[in-house]
Amino acid sequence: MVKAKLRQVARAVGFGVLSLGAGTGVFLQFALSQDATRRWKARDAWTRGWSRSLLRLFDVQVQTRGNAGIPGVGRGQGRIVVANHRSIIDIAVLLSNFGGAMISRSDIERWPIIGYAARSAGTIFVDRSSKESGSQAIAAMVERLRSHDTICIFPEGTTFEDDEVRPFRVGAFVAAQRVGVPVIPVGLAYPLGSGAAYGGETFLAHLARLAASQGTAVYVEIGDELRVRPGEEVEGFAERCRQEVQRLVLRARERERIGRC
Numbered sequence: 328m329v330k331a332k333l334r335q336v337a338r339a340v341g342f343g344v345l346s347l348g349a350g351t352g353v354f355l356q357f358a359l360s361q362d363a364t365r366r367w368k369a370r371d372a373w374t375r376g377w378s379r380s381l382l383r384l385f386d387v388q389v390q391t392r393g394n395a396g397i398p399g400v401g402r403g404q405g406r407i408v409v410a411n412h413r414s415i416i417d418i419a420v421l422l423s424n425f426g427g428a429m430i431s432r433s434d435i436e437r438w439p440i441i442g443y444a445a446r447s448a449g450t451i452f453v454d455r456s457s458k459e460s461g462s463q464a465i466a467a468m469v470e471r472l473r474s475h476d477t478i479c480i481f482p483e484g485t486t487f488e489d490d491e492v493r494p495f496r497v498g499a500f501v502a503a504q505r506v507g508v509p510v511i512p513v514g515l516a517y518p519l520g521s522g523a524a525y526g527g528e529t530f531l532a533h534l535a536r537l538a539a540s541q542g543t544a545v546y547v548e549i550g551d552e553l554r555v556r557p558g559e560e561v562e563g564f565a566e567r568c569r570q571e572v573q574r575l576v577l578r579a580r581e582r583e584r585i586g587r588c
Contacts (some may be wrong), residue, residue, distance in 0.1 A: 328347050331539045341384045346444040355581035359520030364400055367449070371399030371426040378417035378419035379524055386542025387416055387523075390582065391424060393549025396511075398477070405423060405472030406552070407503050409568055410513035411492045411576055414523040414534060425511070427477025430468070430499065433460065453498070455484060461498055468502035473474035478502070482565070488526040490516065490580055491493055492573040500555075500565040509552035512567050514575025516546045516583050546582045548575035 350404075352373045375398060382389060390542035396402060409427050410417065418429060429445070433454040436442050451471070453464035468478050503510050516525040521543035525533045550571050555564050 334541075335535060336538035338384055339534065342381065342453075343537070345377055345380050345384070345438050345442050349373050349444055349448070351447070364474070366392045367400040367474065370449055374422050375399075375426055377444075378422040381419045382416070383422060385537060385540075386417065387419070388542070388544040389420055389423065389547060390544055390580060390586075391547040391549065392582070393547075395424040395549055398424075400475050400477070402475060404466075405475050405506060406477055406511055407468075407472070407499050407508060408477060408479045408511045409482050409495070409499065409572060410479075410515060410573055411490075411515055412483050412486045413488065413515055413517060414486070415527050415530065415537070416523055416543075416545065417481065418479075418524040419549060420446070420515065421479040424547065424549070424587040425477050425479055427479050428471065429575070430464065430478065430480040436520070449532050451478070455496070463500050465498050465505075468499065469505050472502060472506040472508050486525040491499070492569055495565045495569045497561050498559050499564045500568065504555045504561050505562065507555075510564075511552055512550040512571040512575055513567055514548040514550070514572055515545055516576055516579035518583055518587070530533050543585070544586070546579040546586075547580075548579045550575050 408421060408427070410421060422429070428449040428451060430451050430453060433452040434448075435445060435451045451464050451467045454460035471478055478499065482499055483493045484496050486522045487493060493525070511586060522540040523543050523545065524537055528536075553568055555561070555562075555569060
């Protein structure tokens, strides 16, 4: 009990220090450079460093299968990464593999430390109850994609504790269709009972429980890129991507089961 409490406090403090440091680093890099590509590359360096440090701090072993490609900017085209959402750790998992920027719900922008770090890292915030906010988020994604950036998103819209992938919101797929960029599907699976699943509790309660845990593995399956087919409706494309993420989640779960044997 004492060890768990000490571990919880150390990780909570470390989380705050890492987030504040990364946010400040990106902010200063943006202030010192006027070149957009250099700015986004600097952001990628800071956010990937933040995410990998956070994974080490929380003792999360990322078991990745598949090719993430060049992180962030620099590939000659933009891309959107879509994944199922099960834990706050998912953010660090995606950024450590892919770089780029996240799409996040709008209230996080106002959170202390975390909101500051997210704003500095170029997070696109969206109020899902507002059509105007949704349109603005799509426009921001289109602009980033045209700058060859990576956008990471959890299209289910919130976290769930099981392996069922819920219907996807279509905003990110509208942006992909407009710019003609690929969508990279990703499936995530954590060991059952690991404490990583985030559902039915506040962010701070989940962070505290995760910080007290002894660590966990996460199994990551990266699929082949998907593109909108000629004449395909955006809703159909979103559903095709959802089905592929579901398939990858089940593959990740199978690897997790084998790992337990």
